[in-house]
Amino acid sequence: MDLQFTPEEQAFREEVQAFLKDKLPQHIAGKVKAGQRLSKADQEEWHAILNERGWLANHWPQEYGGPGWGAVQKFIFDNECALAGGPRIVPFGVNMLGPVLIKFGNAAQKSYWLPRILKGQDWWCQGYSEPGAGSDLASVKTTAVRQGDHYIVNGQKTWTTQGQHANMIFCLVRTDREAKAQSGISFLLVDMTTPGVEIRPIRTIDGDHEVNEVFFTDVKVPVENLVGEENKGWTYAKFLLTYERTGIAGVGFCVAALAKLKVIAAKVHKNGKPLDQDPLFAARMAQVEIDLENMKTTNLRVIAAVAGGGVPGAESSMLKIRGTEIRQEILSLIRRAMGPYALPFIEEAQYAGYAEPPVGPAEAATAAANYFNYRKLSIFGGSNEIQKNIISKMILGL
Amino acid sequence: MNFEHTEDRRMLADTLNRFVSEQVGIETRNRIAYGDTGMDTALWAQFAELGAIGALFPEGDGGFGGAGFDIAVVFEALGRGLVVEPFLGALVVGRALGAAGSAAQKERIAGLIDGSTVASLAHDEPGSHYALSRVETRAVRNGDGWLLTGQKAVVVQGDNAQLLLVSARTSGAVDSEDGISLFLVPGDAARLVRRGYGRVDGGHAAEITLTNVQVGPEALLGAEGQGYATLERAVGYGILAVCAEALGAMEVAKKDTLEYLQTRKQFGVPIGSFQALQHRMADLLLEVEQSRSAVINAAAAIDSADRTERERALSAAKVTIGRIGALVAEESIQLHGGIGMTWELPLSHYAKRLVMVDHQFGDEDHHLARFIALGQA
Numbered sequence: 001m002d003l004q005f006t007p008e009e010q011a012f013r014e015e016v017q018a019f020l021k022d023k024l025p026q027h028i029a030g031k032v033k034a035g036q037r038l039s040k041a042d043q044e045e046w047h048a049i050l051n052e053r054g055w056l057a058n059h060w061p062q063e064y065g066g067p068g069w070g071a072v073q074k075f076i077f078d079n080e081c082a083l084a085g086g087p088r089i090v091p092f093g094v095n096m097l098g099p100v101l102i103k104f105g106n107a108a109q110k111s112y113w114l115p116r117i118l119k120g121q122d123w124w125c126q127g128y129s130e131p132g133a134g135s136d137l138a139s140v141k142t143t144a145v146r147q148g149d150h151y152i153v154n155g156q157k158t159w160t161t162q163g164q165h166a167n168m169i170f171c172l173v174r175t176d177r178e179a180k181a182q183s184g185i186s187f188l189l190v191d192m193t194t195p196g197v198e199i200r201p202i203r204t205i206d207g208d209h210e211v212n213e214v215f216f217t218d219v220k221v222p223v224e225n226l227v228g229e230e231n232k233g234w235t236y237a238k239f240l241l242t243y244e245r246t247g248i249a250g251v252g253f254c255v256a257a258l259a260k261l262k263v264i265a266a267k268v269h270k271n272g273k274p275l276d277q278d279p280l281f282a283a284r285m286a287q288v289e290i291d292l293e294n295m296k297t298t299n300l301r302v303i304a305a306v307a308g309g310g311v312p313g314a315e316s317s318m319l320k321i322r323g324t325e326i327r328q329e330i331l332s333l334i335r336r337a338m339g340p341y342a343l344p345f346i347e348e349a350q351y352a353g354y355a356e357p358p359v360g361p362a363e364a365a366t367a368a369a370n371y372f373n374y375r376k377l378s379i380f381g382g383s384n385e386i387q388k389n390i391i392s393k394m395i396l397g398l
Numbered sequence: 399m400n401f402e403h404t405e406d407r408r409m410l411a412d413t414l415n416r417f418v419s420e421q422v423g424i425e426t427r428n429r430i431a432y433g434d435t436g437m438d439t440a441l442w443a444q445f446a447e448l449g450a451i452g453a454l455f456p457e458g459d460g461g462f463g464g465a466g467f468d469i470a471v472v473f474e475a476l477g478r479g480l481v482v483e484p485f486l487g488a489l490v491v492g493r494a495l496g497a498a499g500s501a502a503q504k505e506r507i508a509g510l511i512d513g514s515t516v517a518s519l520a521h522d523e524p525g526s527h528y529a530l531s532r533v534e535t536r537a538v539r540n541g542d543g544w545l546l547t548g549q550k551a552v553v554v555q556g557d558n559a560q561l562l563l564v565s566a567r568t569s570g571a572v573d574s575e576d577g578i579s580l581f582l583v584p585g586d587a588a589r590l591v592r593r594g595y596g597r598v599d600g601g602h603a604a605e606i607t608l609t610n611v612q613v614g615p616e617a618l619l620g621a622e623g624q625g626y627a628t629l630e631r632a633v634g635y636g637i638l639a640v641c642a643e644a645l646g647a648m649e650v651a652k653k654d655t656l657e658y659l660q661t662r663k664q665f666g667v668p669i670g671s672f673q674a675l676q677h678r679m680a681d682l683l684l685e686v687e688q689s690r691s692a693v694i695n696a697a698a699a700i701d702s703a704d705r706t707e708r709e710r711a712l713s714a715a716k717v718t719i720g721r722i723g724a725l726v727a728e729e730s731i732q733l734h735g736g737i738g739m740t741w742e743l744p745l746s747h748y749a750k751r752l753v754m755v756d757h758q759f760g761d762e763d764h765h766l767a768r769f770i771a772l773g774q775a
Contacts, residue, residue: 001407001467002400003698009399072399276774279767286770290692290714297691304401318684391683392676396656398668 003297005076013076020084023049027352029085033260035366036352037208038087040123040165046087047094047120056118057094064102064110065118071306075299082252090162093117093124097170100187100236104228113189127157127171127190127214128237134159135386137172138181138234142216144173144188146223146230151175151188153196153219159380163199163212167192172237175230187233189225196220206369207347241382248316248381249299249323254292257330261285264337264363275337284336288329295322314394317387324377324384334363335371342368401694403467410463411471414450418479424744431482431600431747437516437558442483446513454489459496459507466697469635470642474693477646480751482601484516484555489639491517491563494580494632498620503582506561518559519636520550520583520606521629528760530633531575531626535608537566543614546581549607554758556604557594559585563632564608568623580625581617588612599754600747630709637712637759638696641719644755645693648686648723651730651748655679658734675733682729685722692718710772713765719755720762727752 005013028042050056058074060066069077080086089095098117101110116122133139142155153173163169169190176184190197196219201209228236265276265285275281302315335342341360348354349365358365378384392398403411422441430438445451453468455461463469469489476485488510495507509515526532535548546566556562562583570577583590590611594604620628659670659679669675692715699711727749731738738745756762 001403001694001698003694005399279770282770283766286766286773287717290717290766290769291688293695293711293714294688294691294718297694298687300399301401301687301691301694304399308402318687322684322688385677388677388680389673391680392670392673395683396659396670396676396679398656398659398670398676398679 003300005072009072009076012073013080016077016080017084019053019055020080020086023053024081024084024086025049028087031352032085032087033256034352035363035370036350040162043087043090043165044120047089050089051118051120056089057098059095060098060102060114064098064114071303075303079252079255082250082256085256088253090123092126092161092166092170093122093168096126096240097124097189100170100227100240103239104187104236108224109189109227122168123162123166124168124170125160125163125166125192125212125214127160127169129159130156131158135383137237138185140172140174140185142171142173143177144175144186144221146175149223150220151223151226153188153190153216153221155216157214157216158202158211160199160212160214161210163192163214164201164209169197169214170227172233175233179231182234184231185233185237186230187227187236188221189227190216190219190221194219194221204373205375206372207345208350208369208373210373249295249319250327250377251292251296251299251323254295254323254327254330257327257334258289258292260363261330261334261337264334264361268337268339268361270339281333281336284333288326288333291322291329292326295319295326298322314390317382317390317394320381321378321384321387328371328374328377331371331374335367338364338367345369403471407463407467407471410449410453410468411475413448414472414475415478417444417448418475418481422479422481424480424747427480427482428600428747431480432596435558436594436596436600436602437483437555442516443513445481445483445485446511451485451488451513452511454485455492455496455507455511459492459504460511461507466638466700469638469700470645470693470697473639473642474646474649477643477648477751478650480600480647480747484518484558486636486639487516487518487555487559490519490632490636491561493635494519494563494619494628495582497631498580498625498628500616502616503619506582509561515561516555516559516585517561517563518553518556518585519632520553520556520562520564521633522551522553524549524551526551528764529573530630530760531578532573533565533567533578534572535564535566537568537579537581540612543612544581544617546583546608546611546613549605551605552603553606554603555601556585556606557592557602561585562590562606563619565625565629570623575626577623578625578629579622580619580628581613582619583608583611583613583617597754599750633759634700634709634712637716638693638700640755640758641689641696641715642693644719644723644752645686645689647748647751647755648689648726651726651745651752652682652686654745654748655682655730655733658737678729678733682726685725689718689722706772706775710769713760713769713772716760716765717762717769720765723752723755 054067057066058069062068130140144151144153169192171188171190172185173188175186196217198215200213202211266274268275270278341364344359452461453463453472456464492507492510523534537544537546562585564581564583565578567577568579589609591607592604594602597603662669695711696715699708702708731749
């Protein structure tokens with residue numbers, strides 16, 4: 001039993017730290033640390049920097065351009081990135097579609113799409129959820145009907161994150177309407193510039209435009225854009241959802257957020273004393289810090305099991321539930337710490353380059369917005385209740 | 399990074415788990431735990447023979463272990479069987495002897511390891527309520543020895559102990575860390591009155607009243623007035639031990655509850671098919687894993703020379719175990735329904751121990767406040 005990193009792991013960690021110090025642009029890290037929104041260009045810039053180093057698709061096997069890292073290295077990398085203010089990688093192409101193509105795609109699909117993902121030539125988004133299918137994914141209604149060399153796609157996708165930046169969308173579509181829910185689904189790649197594809201923004205609770213609705217009206221999709229076999233899409237979708245979720249706890253993001261909270265609590269005053277001297281607020285902070293310390297070790301235990309040849313199955317559900325709860329609690333405390341200054345809603349102040357002086361503490365501009373935005377954590381990727389269903393079935397055998 | 403125990407430690411755990419499950423079934427345990435003396439001398443000797451006590455001490459003190467993970471492994475196994483024999487006193491008193499004892503005093507560790515001496519820490523007092531530096535018991539010089547006067551509260555297995563480690567104030571204010579001295583006092587010393595009783599969760603404890611109890615100069619452990627640091631370190635081992643013990647008890651409560659959900663039928667189906675119960679059980683599993691992580695963190699930190707790091711990890715574990723121990727107890731009873739309320743069901747005894755762990759060495763609130771204070775120091 002040894003909680004310390006090995007000398008090799010420690011050396012790798014230092015290599016990552018040196019890379020981040022050297023290559024992570026200040027204007028991007030600054031926005032991440034301040035909780036400000038990132039532009040499409042910011043995200044593309046960071047992807048290009050990672051790709052140049054060969055670290056972008058760190059889940060991919062080496063033959064497709066991955067760095068060949070094990071679970072511990074991936075954890076260290078994700079952690080160090082989060083601590084340094086590195087943005088989360090846009091997951092749809094790199095972390096979601098890539099592994100599906102590698103596992104189930106044909107040679108032509110792999111050789112065409114994978115390099116384009118690495119080079120940032122396509123911006124992918126995810127066409128899973130529908131108005132009637134959230135956590136109950138298998139009830140997708142969007143249809144694809146074969147006509148000669150094409151599928152004709154009709155239907156609607158929703159909650160399409162960053163879809164406004166995307167030129168490509170991977171979709172779950174129903175190719176057999178007679179089949180039971182989970183069979184009869186296919187995995188299709190759709191060019192969003194095809195006639196009949198329409199995208200509309202959804203404004204979320206925090207006022208932001210992050211998610212979209214995508215409508216398909218008689219959209220012609222070439223049959224070579226079918227991944228794997230027709231009607232087997234559910235298998236691929238499930239693979240995608242459980243793929244490499246050891247990072248799902250977001251421990252690095254939690255640690256960075258807690259550090260930010262502590263700085264704020266030492267700076268913001270309540271009745272002449274720093275907020276971290278207030279016994280009740282200090283107790284809330286301490287409780288979440290203790291939960292996080294435990295979570296860190298729980299996460300490492302799962303990673304060690306994976307590195308030792310174990311399979312990250314339902315354990316990732318535990319990491320997801322507790323990791324997202326902790327992160328939401330920290331964001332809630334940052335909001336609380338602002339006191340009445342959480343109230344002002346000045347949308348422009350949430351972006352870098354806002355020229356006016358801040359209203360209240362600098363962090364106040366994004367505190368409430370981020371708190372509300374990150375309510376999504378316990379809903380997406382399979383809601384936390386779905387994760388409990390998975391634990392019940394897979395671990396507890398209920 | 400490596401979360402596997404060493405071969406030796408795995409063997410120790412296996413041996414001990416097997417011994418506990420084969421020799422200390424719940425009926426035997428309850429007979430001992432709620433019996434006249436609250437421990438079984440023959441069983442205690444068997445534990446000593448197995449090496450379970452020696453595993454708690456480093457080689458320099460005559461043991462063959464003593465690392466945080468050795469202590470965690472032993473006490474988790476004890477927790478699985480709700481063992482009430484006086485391991486805790488042996489650990490806490492023995493580690494204090496090892497840390498601060500003279501050569502002659504350290505020789506007494508051998509008696510702890512071979513099971514011939516039952517030892518207890520006599521520190522808490524009626525008004526201290528977990529505050530470690532609050533000591534009203536006084537020791538005054540008398541000739542070349544000392545006279546001890548005061549009252550010690552809920553001394554675990556204190557009525558069975560041949561050796562008591564008694565904290566007493568030789569100077570300083572009532573709640574000052576300075577001025578606390580530690581004394582080795584025979585359990586049967588003259589003018590030392592013990593009122594023994596059974597505990598809610600099994601085993602015994604005692605109220606101890608000292609009225610001008612005479613001890614010699616050789617009774618003083620460590621330097622006069624400098625006992626606090628030794629006390630804190632010894633209690634730290636105790637915290638780790640009861641946290642690991644609770645973890646073992648949680649695992650059993652979890653297993654029993656899960657089996658019940660799978661077998662008990664209502665409305666014609668196993669109650670484990672109800673989502674309301676599934677989610678509570680999933681939460682329980684998650685919390686028990688967090689508890690295991692907390693124990694690992696504490697075991698890894700216990701030998702750290704950095705006091706803040708060490709004591710924060712210990713307090714964090716105690717907060718975690720305090721909260722989750724009670725949660726597991728309450729949820730296990732609730733998920734069992736009425737049967738969970740019965741003395742007959744083993745679960746009820748696990749539930750009692752899990753709740754009562756929070757009443758030893760400082761509860762959840764105490765350690766949350768301590769965690770905060772240590773972070774600000």
